[in-house]
Amino acid sequence: MEQQGETPGPDGQQLSKKALKKQQKDAEKAAKKAAHKQQAEQKQDAGAGEQENEDVAEGRYGNLPLNQSREKVQRYICKVCELTSELKDKRVWIRARLHTSRAKGKQCFFVLRQQKWTVQALAAVGDNISRQMIKFIASITKESIVDVEGTVRTVDQKIESCSQDDVELHVEQVWVVSASAQRLPLQIEDASRPEGGDDLATVNQDTRLDNRFLDLRTTTSQSIFQLEAGVCQLFREYLIGKHFVEIHTPKIIPAASEGGANVFEVTYFKSKAYLAQSPQLYKQMAICADFERVFTIGAVFRAEDSNTHRHLTEFVGLDLEMAFNFHYHEVVDLIGDMYAEEISMVSKQFPAEPFKFLEPSLRIEYIEAVAMLREAGVEMGDDEDLSTPSEKLLGRLIKAKYDTDFFILDKFPLAVRPFYTMPDANNPKWSNSYDMFMRGEEILSGAQRIHDPEFLTKRALEHGCELEKIKGYIDSFRYGAPPHAGGGIGLERVTMLYLGLDNVRKTSLFPRDPKRVTP
């Protein structure tokens, strides 16, 4: 994750003050050279209207030509997040977007934005800055990318509107690297406002998603996807630390192996194939192939015509599968601990999002959950599946009773689980399966799997599966198969629930649902 507060050099390493000074000198030299060149080009440009009078700022502003990698300029470019009072009175170069600007007589104030960080810049007519230059700066369209050279000055009063609130940049040069069109399909400021707040404009979801490359520029989006990348990385690190091997399973599969209704069909040369609804069968085959502990991160596809806040037709599945020795709780405990570690890490980075959890994780059996729900007035059978409202209610009941936003529900009714789920040893009404819940929504579903080919065949038939479609899968258990269990997680859903967001589309970079395959 991006580390704020450091002063990384171009390769991400800390720069000494001396090196910084040297780079600044180099940068100034290079800038002068570039400026002269630009100057010459501008003079040739008859269309430029800035040359009415002599311009003291000549060569200090303008539009750069399209960058085609003409020159290797040796100039250190600071990040906006690096601009703090530590750089007081230092001259720096910044490349950032023009977030807002406001010209006022002989001055122009503007805000430069880079990812989540903003800084105020000020250009004022003086020895090196002309009226023409102020006019030029004021004319730069919002969202344009600019190179700005300036001196870092500390300010007496905090600049509330910027992330860098104790400094501003006194401008020496302003060059437009890439100009934005005048009319934006949405305003970044509008897209940054909380929805359903006051009367100020917000942006509706379809407009956001139609112009996702703009919507993603908001501080919120930047944070969401930084977090999502972090979640993914934490999962991986945890699992690799536990000797899991990362594998990659095929997305194109020969048959609708996990139920035919919700599967996308692919034209595969002269025949048909399908998109995998999960890596389930393949990660189990990897277990039969002695990988012992595997995980895989990749696209999974569900042709479900559900237009809800939590369904996507394509999402990122984080799946794991693990051989165990004696009891599937070996796997449940490992996953529970993984979440505990994740949650405590995330809580440190996003302290604004309180997330309660217990260590070890709370694990309750399905039958207890049913009892709690019944006591709260829900009418349901012992082996009936949980409805979405019941899940939410259960989350609240458990939060009230145990003060945790995360819990594991164990021993689901066999009837509501896939055919490959291992029944309970003592009572085949139940099964060795579990869901994990975050803020009252399921984030992981898993189970011990049947590793005996005859038993698996029997269960597949009872579920009405077509055996020839899963022959390869069943055969993989015929030559010695270890007891194993695992689970699958939807990355977007986990991120949504960590952050308490209202819609899974906010955590998918380019979401896909039954009505949207664009952009």
Added chain:
Amino acid sequence: MEQQGETPGPDGQQLSKKALKKQQKDAEKAAKKAAHKQQAEQKQDAGAGEQENEDVAEGRYGNLPLNQSREKVQRYICKVCELTSELKDKRVWIRARLHTSRAKGKQCFFVLRQQKWTVQALAAVGDNISRQMIKFIASITKESIVDVEGTVRTVDQKIESCSQDDVELHVEQVWVVSASAQRLPLQIEDASRPEGGDDLATVNQDTRLDNRFLDLRTTTSQSIFQLEAGVCQLFREYLIGKHFVEIHTPKIIPAASEGGANVFEVTYFKSKAYLAQSPQLYKQMAICADFERVFTIGAVFRAEDSNTHRHLTEFVGLDLEMAFNFHYHEVVDLIGDMYAEEISMVSKQFPAEPFKFLEPSLRIEYIEAVAMLREAGVEMGDDEDLSTPSEKLLGRLIKAKYDTDFFILDKFPLAVRPFYTMPDANNPKWSNSYDMFMRGEEILSGAQRIHDPEFLTKRALEHGCELEKIKGYIDSFRYGAPPHAGGGIGLERVTMLYLGLDNVRKTSLFPRDPKRVTP
């Protein structure tokens, strides 16, 4: 990666000797309990033919019932790789596959295999071991998974056929956890032999792939996928260290945006969609959305009817894209350094595979490569693309001249690159694009991209692209876009070339080609 030589406990941590002793005692207790239980079950089992005479080994062997997680046994199970002379005279439990077995009168020698590691075990008739037990062990089918308790004994003469060559296991108990069928579709030993060697049996590629879960059990396959996971992890770590953010791009896309011929069509509810041939357009949109440096690892799809050693219809793409300040060589250098780091890491782990490379990486221009090829007798034009034989030849020429298996070929002819490639600033015959080569095969293709929407439109039209299909992509450059470059790598191809393998199917867990979508 799996770390050989350690003595990890069940959660991967080192165990003290004391803890080990305690675990062994616990294990013995648990084993006795299990044995008695099993005993009782076997007595009830009228079909068991082992009770002709009194059996001194009663309760020390047999078939375990299907593991349905009945009990949480507190028993530490050693890994085969942990069995070294350090555990001399210690009693341990092992869970492994029966690799081979050979009964000889009152003795039975058998080899236990776990992933890449093997150990010899010996059962001999004695106080605790009966003839019936020897008979039972000899009857266990190869590839069955067994729990074996035994004492680690050092041996005088190295056991050449096993990875654990200085110890053997003197057996106390043998229980079958999961029995293999008698007839295997392929023999692991045959699949483990080098192809085209002597007269001994090998397994042809289709048989291997039809029974991939068996083929993957070989030492070679286990090593390949451990390496592949490591390659993936090194890429990620390097890029995360350079402040790249991991993103996930959609695989279902609205139009065949990168050329219509090689794209798979998907039935998307009532309309049509396509499978992404690369994350190209999306990673660039992420750059336009201020992510600055992104990478993504995921499935990419090519509906190319090529049946060669190096083409797959689905593979794992490792793609990166990065905004740069002045020159696309900022990106080329970063990628080149990444390979240098990867190669030196891999060389340490796989010292048997010599791989020459230079630091910094060798970079030569296309026109130089053409000159070298012409000098070697190849007839080709300046801006003609390299044929596969020419690539291979170039690899050999460069190896001979510069002694490196890795090099960067820069400044490709514009005509042979995609429409979004930035032309060279000085001569539009060339372009700011590059390929990276490993052992004479291209592993990464990349370029500076055009970040100006008008110029991009012009180039798209010149390439005959349908503009309405890429409108969203082109529009993303209208609101300020940083200069940027990137590249894409095929994970399976890189792994193949690192290891000097002859076929990319060996590095794909479940390969897909025009003729294969199974298993």
